[in-house]
Amino acid sequence: MKRKNEKTFEVLDHTADIGLVVYGEDSKTLFENAGRAFFHLITDLRKVKSRTERQIQIKGESLDRLMVDWLSELLYFHDVESLLFKRFNVISIGEKGLIAIVKGERFQEGVHVIKTEVKAVTYHQIEVGQKNGRWRAQIIFDL
Amino acid sequence: MRSGLSRTEIQEKMRELVEALFTNIPSGVGSHRKDHKLNREEERRVLKKGAQWAVEKGFGSAEDLGHIEEQGCIEGADPDRVSEKAMDRGRAQLGTLGSGNHFVEVGYVEEVFDEGVARALDLWKDQVTIIVHTGSRGLGHQVCDDYIRVMMNAARKYQIELPDPQLCCAPISSPEGKEYLEAMACAANFAFTNRQMITHWVRETFEQVFRKGPKDLKLDLIYDVCHNIAKIEIHSVNGKNRKLCIHRKGATRAFPPNHSDIPSDYQSIGQPVLIPGDMGRCSYVLVGTERAMEETFGSTCHGAGRVMSRHQAIKAAKGRAVARELENKGIIVKGASRGTIVEEIPDAYKDVNDVVNVVHHAGISRKVVKLVPMGVIKG
Numbered sequence: 001m002k003r004k005n006e007k008t009f010e011v012l013d014h015t016a017d018i019g020l021v022v023y024g025e026d027s028k029t030l031f032e033n034a035g036r037a038f039f040h041l042i043t044d045l046r047k048v049k050s051r052t053e054r055q056i057q058i059k060g061e062s063l064d065r066l067m068v069d070w071l072s073e074l075l076y077f078h079d080v081e082s083l084l085f086k087r088f089n090v091i092s093i094g095e096k097g098l099i100a101i102v103k104g105e106r107f108q109e110g111v112h113v114i115k116t117e118v119k120a121v122t123y124h125q126i127e128v129g130q131k132n133g134r135w136r137a138q139i140i141f142d143l
Numbered sequence: 144m145r146s147g148l149s150r151t152e153i154q155e156k157m158r159e160l161v162e163a164l165f166t167n168i169p170s171g172v173g174s175h176r177k178d179h180k181l182n183r184e185e186e187r188r189v190l191k192k193g194a195q196w197a198v199e200k201g202f203g204s205a206e207d208l209g210h211i212e213e214q215g216c217i218e219g220a221d222p223d224r225v226s227e228k229a230m231d232r233g234r235a236q237l238g239t240l241g242s243g244n245h246f247v248e249v250g251y252v253e254e255v256f257d258e259g260v261a262r263a264l265d266l267w268k269d270q271v272t273i274i275v276h277t278g279s280r281g282l283g284h285q286v287c288d289d290y291i292r293v294m295m296n297a298a299r300k301y302q303i304e305l306p307d308p309q310l311c312c313a314p315i316s317s318p319e320g321k322e323y324l325e326a327m328a329c330a331a332n333f334a335f336t337n338r339q340m341i342t343h344w345v346r347e348t349f350e351q352v353f354r355k356g357p358k359d360l361k362l363d364l365i366y367d368v369c370h371n372i373a374k375i376e377i378h379s380v381n382g383k384n385r386k387l388c389i390h391r392k393g394a395t396r397a398f399p400p401n402h403s404d405i406p407s408d409y410q411s412i413g414q415p416v417l418i419p420g421d422m423g424r425c426s427y428v429l430v431g432t433e434r435a436m437e438e439t440f441g442s443t444c445h446g447a448g449r450v451m452s453r454h455q456a457i458k459a460a461k462g463r464a465v466a467r468e469l470e471n472k473g474i475i476v477k478g479a480s481r482g483t484i485v486e487e488i489p490d491a492y493k494d495v496n497d498v499v500n501v502v503h504h505a506g507i508s509r510k511v512v513k514l515v516p517m518g519v520i521k522g
Binding site for chain 1: 171172173174228231232235236241242243281284285287288291292295307308309311449450451452453454455479480481482483486522
């Protein structure tokens with residue numbers, strides 16, 4: 001359960017790019033919050049409805065790679081199918097990888113806005129791990 | 144591109160021109176031309192042949208190719224080195240501008256610094272010019288993503304210590320290095336093709352708005368050159384010619400007069416260098432110099448560079464009508480969303496005049512003309 005008034009993410013200021021610091025009480029919520037924070041950068045999520053879903057499956061070697069691959073996979077669907085996602089359900093996450101169901105809808109001119117176009121998810125200064133009993137991830141995006 | 148038009152001939156129709164460019168050149172998320180569809184086989188040909196593919200398909204002319212770096216096709220491109228995912232992203236985005244700092248800008252020559260070179264480039268005061276800035280889109284980013292994974296393993300294999308995982312790499316002569324260069328050439332060829340298609344649509348739009356033919360409009364390509372690319376080139380190091388891999392990031396090529404890699408009609412003046420500024424100030428055309436060969440491996444800067452983060456820019460623009468501010472300066476801007484315009488406000492960038500003066504005085508490229516924007520479209 002999300003505690004009241006607790007931030008799930010913060011936007012990191014970076015001159016040429018943009019970054020996110022995401023929090024979660026376990027790795028599952030951390031990855032879900034990262035997905036939401038990512039699309040918060042891209043669009044106004046209040047205008048997005050959960051009309052369609054995609055299953056996402058990623059093999060992972062480390063949490064760092066898993067995080068970059070997870071967000072890159074979401075970006076792939078955004079690029080190729082113009083999808084905007086707002087609901088993220090990580091069904092399983094572990095050393096072998098991640099399985100998730102994500103929901104959202106196709107971008108529609110006049111209904112949705114694009115706040116930022118993200119070109120790529122990078123490994124630059126990537127940090128994913130536990131700190132003081134809380135999960136935390138830092139990710140920098142190439143814009 | 145230069146044109147046969149002068150500023151006063153288009154001023155009255157700028158609004159219409161910007162609207163028409165925005166309609167004809169897909170810019171925002173998911174937008175694409177209804178008359179253009181690409182299948183997988185065709186896309187492989189794009190990656191192999193670059194701008195030559197575009198010309199064969201009727202986008203522009205063979206004359207354009209002579210004014211594109213490497214004639215719009217980097218050799219050694221192997222589509223088998225490009226993942227399905229990258230191919231998917233490419234198919235969805237060939238012939239699109241994209242957002243961020245990508246744009247098409249219509250402007251005019253406000254000042255001529257070097258009469259002789261300007262004449263050789265057929266550039267004159269008040270002449271209308273067009274700059275197209277876009278690249279390999281999602282295909283290039285996916286190639287990068289895919290090969291970062293390869294390079295992370297390679298760095299371990301070759302015991303290269305990394306200060307940051309994003310800097311992962313492999314020796315150029317290793318299998319990983321060679322494969323990457325074959326994939327990168329595909330991305331570069333995609334970018335040449337993308338720009339060639341947009342160049343063609345810019346010409347069509349001018350014909351449509353001004354009801355004039357190509358002979359009157361004279362929209363000729365001055366030069367098309369990459370930035371953010373690695374090239375295999377010969378350079379003199381300690382008096383010896385050596386074959387090197389030159390990686391230009393945040394930099395662009397600036398070859399001097401008489402260099403074998405520049406078009407024959409530019410042999411006496413050097414390679415044209417384009418340095419775009421922000422949409423409210425100006426842009427420059429320069430030429431490459433011998434000094435650049437000696438000091439910077441034939442390179443110069445490729446833009447003004449940001450001083451404000453995107454978030455700072457958004458904050459700075461809060462409550463301001465950015466499009467109106469620019470309109471008051473005589474610049475009509477149209478973007479797919481307010482967000483992408485606001486992020487690119489002129490205050491977010493260094494003053495390109497200062498930046499260009501630095502490279503000019505350092506001698507690594509020489510100012511030819513200054514271009515002032517009249518209309519800009521952004522993704």
